[in-house]
Amino acid sequence: MNDEGSPYRANQAPEAHSSLLEMRGISKSFPGVKALDQVSLNVRRGSVHALMGENGAGKSTLMKCLFGIYHPDGGEIVLDGKPITLRDTRQALDHGIAMIHQELHPIPHRSVMENIWLGRYPVRNFGLVKIIDRKKMLRDTQALFADLRIDLDPEAWVFDLSVSKIQSMEIAKAVSYRSKVIIMDEPTSSLTGREVEHLFGIIRKLRTEGVAIIYISHKMEEILAIADDVTIMRDGKLVGTYPAAELTTGLIINRMVGRDLTSRFPVKANVPGETVLRVEGLTSSEHMSFSDVSFELRKGEILGIGGLVGAKRSELVESLFGLRGIKTGRIWIRGKQIAISNPIEAKKARLALLTEDRRGTGIFPALSVFDNTLIANLGHYLRGLVFLDRARGVADVKRNIEMLRVKTPSQHTFIENLSGGNQQKVIVARWLLTDPDILILDEPTRGIDVGAKFEIYAIIADLAKRGKSIIMISSEMPELLGMSDRILVMCEGRMTGIVDAKEATQERIMTLATQFKLQAQAQAQ
C-alpha cells in the first residue's frame, strides 16, 4: 500500500469489512483493581461497533487505552495491520483515532470553527510572522459541514449553541482529523429523539466512507438500530463479540449481568416499620434531569436505587437534601409535609447524605479525623455560646470510630492519610453524630476494597436494624440485591419500577434500568 499518510485514506473505497483495528489482550490495573483483564476487540472497517457492559465493566477504561489517556499494562493495539503505541491523545489523533467524550468540553467563548481547528489553525507565513488564515479556516469548516450535512454556522459562538449542535461540532472536529476510528461515549445521553436521528444519519454517512465507529451506550434500542457488531464486557473481561443482527435485548442483558451473587453480605435483621418519608411526583428544576418520582421509605428499611449512568439517581437524592432545586412534587417526613431548600434544613429534618464523590464533596483532606467527624455537628458541642467542648468531642469521636472500626493511628491524623474505606467510615461517623432518621448513601462502597466493603455493608445492616431508614444508590447489582429490602429503579430520569429485593433478579433490574417503555407496557396491562 502506498497511500500511507494520505489524509483521506479511510475514505478511498476500502476493502469492505476487513479488520481495521485490533486490540489484543489488553490489561490494565489500578491500585487494588484489575480494570481490564486480557480484553480483545476487533473492529471492522466501515462498521458501527457497540461496546456494552454494566457500569464499571471496563468500557471507558478500554477506550481510554485506545485514545492514549491510559497506558495498558499489557497487550497490543494494531491499526491497519501495524502495531502502534499511544503515549498521549495527540498520538492517537495522529494515527486517526478520535474520541467524543460523554461530557463535552468546548471552549464556550470562541466560534465553532475556532473550536474545530484549535491547536492547528491554518496560517499564512509573512516572513517570520505567522498570521491565522481565517478565510481558509472558514472554507475548510464549510466544506466539512457540507460533507457531513451539518447545518451550523462556522462563525457562531459555541456559547449560544444547544448540546446537540455542540455535539455535531465535536463530530465534525473528530472527522476533521481524518479519523479512521471515532469513539463515541454515550453520545445520545443529552439528545432528543430527532437529534438522535440526525446523529445516526451522520454515523451512517461516516460508515459508508469506511470510518469505524465505536459506540458506547446503554440504550438497547439504539444499539440494535445502529450497530453492526456488539462487544459485551463484564467485570473488566471480554464476554464476547456478536453480530448485532443475532442479538435481542434479553440476550444482551443476560450477557451483561450473567454472574452469580458470589459476594458475601451480612445477615440482615432489620424489620421495616411505619413510613417515615413519602415522596410524590418529584420533578427536578434542572433541564433533562429526573421527573415524576414517587416512593415511600419505611423506618428501618433499606431502599436501594438502581440504574445506569445518567439515570439521574444522584440528582434525585441531592434534591431531597436541598442541594438541587425541585420544580414540582411533595415530600412528607414523619407525616409532615416539608420543603427542604438547603442542607442545613435537611439536617434539621434529620436527613443525612453521604455523597458519591468522596474527595470532591465528602472529606476535608487538610483536616484531621476529629475535625472531619465533628464538622456537620459542631452546634452540639458548644459549651456556653461560642466555645467548643473539645473533651466531649474527642470522647464522641472516639466512641464512633471504635464502633465503625475506623483504622487510624489517632483521631488527630489527617483524613487523607487513611484508606478510602476508612475515609468513608469517618463520613458515616460524621453523619451518625447528627443522629439522623434517614441516611442517604450515594454509592457508599465506590472505590473501596473488598474487605472494607463488607464492613460498610455490616454497618448499613446494623443501622437499619437500629431503626434508621436507609436510601442506598448503587451501581453494583449484587450490592443492590444483597443489601436492599426494596429496589427503586430509574432510567433516564424516570422511575421505571420498585421491586421487592427478594423477588428481584439482576435481569429484571437491568431490564427496568434500560427500558422504561417495557415497564410502561407491563403496568398498562
Added chain:
Amino acid sequence: MTKLTTARMKELASKHAIVLVLAGLVLFTGLFESSFFSTDNLGNILRISSIRIIIALGVGGVLITRGTDLSAGHTAGLCACIAASLMQRADYATKMFPHLPYLPVVVAIAAALAVGLLVGLFNGLVVAFLRVPPFITTLGTMVIVMGVAGLYVDRPPQGAIPIGGLRDDFTSLGTGSWGPFPTVIVIAAMMIFLYWLMLNWMRLGKNTYAIGGNPEAAKVSGVNVSWNLVIVYMLGGVSYAVAGVLLAARSGGATNNYGNMYELDAIAAAVIGGVSTAGGIGTVSGMLTGVLIFQVMDNGLSSLGVSPYWQLIAKGIIIISAVAIDIRKYNSRK
C-alpha cells in the same frame, strides 16, 4: 522522653522549618551586628511587628477561606484618619473639626472599629452573596476606601491635610506601656490570642478551615458557608481598624496614605508562615513567625547597611520561594 532519631528530627525540621529559618536569621544577624540583641532593638522589632501581625491575622483568616483581602492596608489607613481626627488637641492650629468637643478615647476607637467592621461586612456580603471573586471584590473595596479616605481628609482649597497634634492620652496607646510591656505589644498579644481562640476553639474557626479546605463538602455538611465568610471578612475589617488606631497613636498623626501596601506585607507574611493560598491551611503561630521573619530581615539587613532596594529584591524572592515550596509540599501529599 521521645528519642530523637534522625527520622524524627527530619520530621520535626520539616514541620517547623519556618521557625528554624527565623532562628537562623536571628542568630545570623546577631553574629554580624552585636547591637541586634540589645533590648532596645528587640523591643523595636516587636513594636513594629505588633501592628503588622494584627493586619496579618485579619488577612490570614480570609486567606484560610480561599479568599484574599487587598483592602486591608487602606482600611487600616482610613481607620487611622478617623481615630486621629477625633483625637486632636483643642489648641492644634489646623484641627480637622474645629468645634469638636472633647471626646473620650473610647469614642475614637469605637468609631474606627465601626468603620473597619462596615468595610469587612461589605467585602463579605459581596464575596458570599454576589459571588464576586475575593481578589476583585477587595481590589474594588481598596480603591473605594482610598477614595473615601481622601475625601475625608480633603479640605479644599488647601487639599488633603495631614492630621496632627494628637492628644497624649490617645498617643499613649502607641507609645506607652502597661507595666513593663509596651501597650502595642499587649494589644497585639490580645489579638493573637483572640484569633487563636477563634480558629481553634470556636465553631466559626472550624467552619473557616472546612470552607477553605473543601467548600462543596462544607455545604453538604450543612455549614452555613455564606455567613461564615461574611463574619471572617468582618473580623478582618475589625483587625485592620485596630491596626489603624495603633498606627495613628504611635506616629501621633495620620494621612490618607497610611497603610499603603500593608496588605501585601500581610499576605506575604501569612504565606511565608505556611498559610496556604489554596485555602484550608494556616495557623496563628505561622502568621506570627512570618511577620517576625520579615521584620528581622528588614532590621538586620538595614543595620548591615544593605541597600533598601536589594532588601526589596530579597523579599520578593523569599515570597516566591516560600510558595513554590509550599505547593510542592501540598502536591506530594496528593
